[in-house]
Amino acid sequence: MLEVRGLARCYGDGMEVLSDIDLDLDAGQVMVLVGPNGGGKSTLLRCLTGVDEPTSGTVLLDQEPLDERTPETRRAIAAVLDDIDFFPDLSVVEHLDLMARAHGVEDPESVVDEALAELGLWELSGRLPGSLSSGQRRRLALAGAFVRPRRLLVLDEPEQRLDRSGVEWLARRLVREKKDGLAVLVATHSPSLQEAIASGKRDQVVEIGGPR
Ligand SMILES: Nc1ncnc2c1ncn2[C@@H]1O[C@H](COP(=O)(O)OP(=O)(O)OP(=O)(O)O)[C@@H](O)[C@H]1O
Ligand SMILES: [Mg+2]
Numbered sequence: 534m535l536e537v538r539g540l541a542r543c544y545g546d547g548m549e550v551l552s553d554i555d556l557d558l559d560a561g562q563v564m565v566l567v568g569p570n571g572g573g574k575s576t577l578l579r580c581l582t583g584v585d586e587p588t589s590g591t592v593l594l595d596q597e598p599l600d601e602r603t604p605e606t607r608r609a610i611a612a613v614l615d616d617i618d619f620f621p622d623l624s625v626v627e628h629l630d631l632m633a634r635a636h637g638v639e640d641p642e643s644v645v646d647e648a649l650a651e652l653g654l655w656e657l658s659g660r661l662p663g664s665l666s667s668g669q670r671r672r673l674a675l676a677g678a679f680v681r682p683r684r685l686l687v688l689d690e691p692e693q694r695l696d697r698s699g700v701e702w703l704a705r706r707l708v709r710e711k712k713d714g715l716a717v718l719v720a721t722h723s724p725s726l727q728e729a730i731a732s733g734k735r736d737q738v739v740e741i742g743g744p745r
Pocket of ligand 1: 550568569570572573574576577742
């Protein structure tokens with residue numbers, strides 16, 4: 534589904550953050566990116582979701598060059614990266630409802646209800662994002678990825694700020710996504726999350742950036 538060849542990303546001062554990255558990720562597989570702070574995991578995820586552009590190399594989605602502007606790509610990739618942002622005056626349920634409807638989900642109400650319940654956001658559904666705790670905001674961001682169509686799920690350190698039951702839920706949910714035939718790409722610093730989601734034979738753990 535996702536094919537990366539010779540990807541490099543340099544920043545203005547010539548610093549090469551990523552060089553010669555090759556990756557292949559198929560449906561029903563998990564790939565976990567690990568490595569030191571500053572190693573380039575988030576940069577790579579941004580290049581793979583079209584938020585950033587590689588300096589060189591190719592990114593193919595279903596054998597076609599990735600173009601995040603096409604509706605097909607936007608329906609295919611659900612990403613929760615570092616840059617979590619919400620509309621300040623839309624409530625929790627309104628955010629999820631908007632996301633589901635914008636992506637043409639059938640029966641958005643029941644999909645949104647399910648996500649609210651699963652992520653423990655039910656009681657908070659009428660609240661504005663500004664009044665949520667940091668972990669509750671992270672749960673809302675994750676819920677957004679689960680109320681929309683997706684074939685490739687991309688998450689940057691999704692365990693951040695979650696409590697223990699949140700991390701346990703996340704691991705179970707990602708395993709279920711894999712079993713449902715999604716491709717799951719996750720950067721994480723959590724060995725236990727890595728172990729829980731990427732211990733299958735077809736799963737991959739990729740080190741990005743050497744030890745510093
Ligand atoms: N816009 C930018 N301009 C210049 N340098 C950048 C920019 N964005 C990232 N970098 C640099 O690229 C390197 C890789 O950063 P990146 O955020 O991808 O690392 P990471 O592996 O996600 O780290 P962490 O584990 O801390 O999340 C870092 O040295 C960072 O300072
Ligand atoms: Mg990062």
